[in-house]
Amino acid sequence: MVHALDAADVLATKREAFDLPEGVIYLDGNSLGVLPAHVPSRMAEVIKDQWGTSLVRGWNDHDWIDLPQRVGARIGRLIGAAPGSVVAGDSTSINVFKVLSAALTMRSDRKVILSDNGNFPTDLYVASGLAKLLDAGHELRIVDPDKVEANLGDDIAVMMITEVDYKTGRRHDMKALTAKAHQHGVIAIWDLAHSAGAVPVDLDGAKADFAVGCGYKYLNGGPGAPAFLYVAERHHGALNPALTGWMGHEAPFAFDLDYRPATGIDRMRVGTPPILSLSALDAALDVFDDVDMDTVHRKSVSLCDLFIKEVESRCPELELVTPRDPSVRGSHVSFRFEEGYALMQALIAEGVIGDFRAPDIARFGFTPLYLSHADVVRAAEILEGILRNKTWMQDEFKKKQKVT
């Protein structure tokens, strides 16, 4: 049955586009994507032929100066964003600050930022830091994910949520929540960290106002790859950036003393873009050129469904926390297990790489571009073996590392 699924997999050959290490079943592409096989040679070219040979002329000769917009447009295709509405650069955290400060300026008559406790903490930290900085009575209201809709009201300035919960994998209904937000005059900000490159996203279709997302998860841009941000075209004219750097200036090379915002999404740029990291992300996006997100998502559902079924039948001591319904989840599956940390370390030692999210979540990401159904079954078998033989109880697996 598993062989049949793999035989019918139209994305099966995509695995060759990645440089997967031997002996590893990698179920953590939602934390750090796998190295695409062509990225090392592309980066050697960028480093030697672009930086080394062109030197400062590279800004013109290789059009480094517009790389953030070019990469942004490529990501835009994957998330339903019109060309010119996405720009790559900075970190997700910085981009949250950029879009949230812009949104609060647009809706300055209201003071409540609505989010949920399934949001990734950095988004909440950035929001609370911004509220403190503004010192204008803003409140960050954090509710349960299923209470977001009920909390949308005429007092809310901005709804800022992550579509796919980093821990549970639960996926919000972007279109419905955005529509409801708009009924109340609320600006909708979506964090696509666990969505972009994994599930179909239609920002323009959902009429989202702003979005941010991550370059190093399903987009495979490398560790700490630049993030991206989206601003709906209808807001470009009134957009008031708080981080006003020279790359967002109308004429950066006029070196005027006064800031004049550039038009369009360019206005959201700040400093000089990190060309090496951006080039790696740019190259990594090549693997998406000939795939559409619906195909990717169909395979994601198939892999996740199979993993849930295999684990539940083999390991009843693990409690599924991810929704069973594929229409309300992302591309990772999480199980609760009190000794989840040690369990994950034991799994990693046997070559099944997932990760742990405090306090007790073992998390497994399924990247349709490089995983097979056979990988899924093998991972479940190894998991079962660890549980049956209680190898996770060994002391070595309980030693905490800096990054979990």
Next chain:
Amino acid sequence: MVHALDAADVLATKREAFDLPEGVIYLDGNSLGVLPAHVPSRMAEVIKDQWGTSLVRGWNDHDWIDLPQRVGARIGRLIGAAPGSVVAGDSTSINVFKVLSAALTMRSDRKVILSDNGNFPTDLYVASGLAKLLDAGHELRIVDPDKVEANLGDDIAVMMITEVDYKTGRRHDMKALTAKAHQHGVIAIWDLAHSAGAVPVDLDGAKADFAVGCGYKYLNGGPGAPAFLYVAERHHGALNPALTGWMGHEAPFAFDLDYRPATGIDRMRVGTPPILSLSALDAALDVFDDVDMDTVHRKSVSLCDLFIKEVESRCPELELVTPRDPSVRGSHVSFRFEEGYALMQALIAEGVIGDFRAPDIARFGFTPLYLSHADVVRAAEILEGILRNKTWMQDEFKKKQKVT
């Protein structure tokens, strides 16, 4: 005489540490540093062996998580900053926002940010954007560089200036200005973009409060390399970051909903660090391991003095705008020429790469680690030839490019 200078140059062999293109005299290391020769192989290792093989385990196995602090400490040695007071990451513009917002919070009873019109525009843009965002009556007061001292008074919250003027090369007296600022209770922020790696800087000795700087100029970290920021140790306890991302959290992997600032400089971190770009900067810093900044500076003075003498004797139509006195200048030399843009394009066409700064400045940077006195004389000869033969008047050299 030139041969004697090069023969006596203790840094002459450092040139071999760089991969300089054939036929180029590179006088733009103050815009984008040259590729150090070992960086391509180091980056191949980071990409293939770290990202490719370790995957997400790299955060622990290669200690990526602390790379910003490690790189910061290496930069700290070059700028007189104690270990633990510098962190690398983000862009200079973002770092200006971070330190300026922290400084304004510390001195919230005052509303004036003092800067000068020789500051790099992005610093001014960031300051005006922050003032607008705060909406608390802050004023950005921009004066002539030689009027900064006289404008320091009890109404000034923060003095935010760039030590070496990106256009003219004029260098402020960091120690004296900081002391004067402190007499008036003014917080001193220094931008070291054109200082770090070029002139001796002693942040701790000068009792500077905050500093920022650039990784891609004299530090040779690659196009758009991560920047750095410094906070004097005495301020660490009271430091109030405005950009509160998870990497500045006391326990990022506890995934708490509430922000609790980390101790020390870690608090100024925000998002996930761009490991590829940071690794290139880290590798590039190796070339500084066995040199001290006084030696570097002595050669810088010698190269700049020689260039001024050669150009002034050969090209009287160029007007020197950089101070003749080495104690008040950085490591670049600028000349005013009405057709400076076309002149620079003609120079670049003949392999002498400097740059142009609007409206009429031809700018030449002298990086002591890879330039010889013979390069300096040859560059002046080529410049003279272009002026004598009026080749800069050709139309092709007047075509404006995006990046000047």
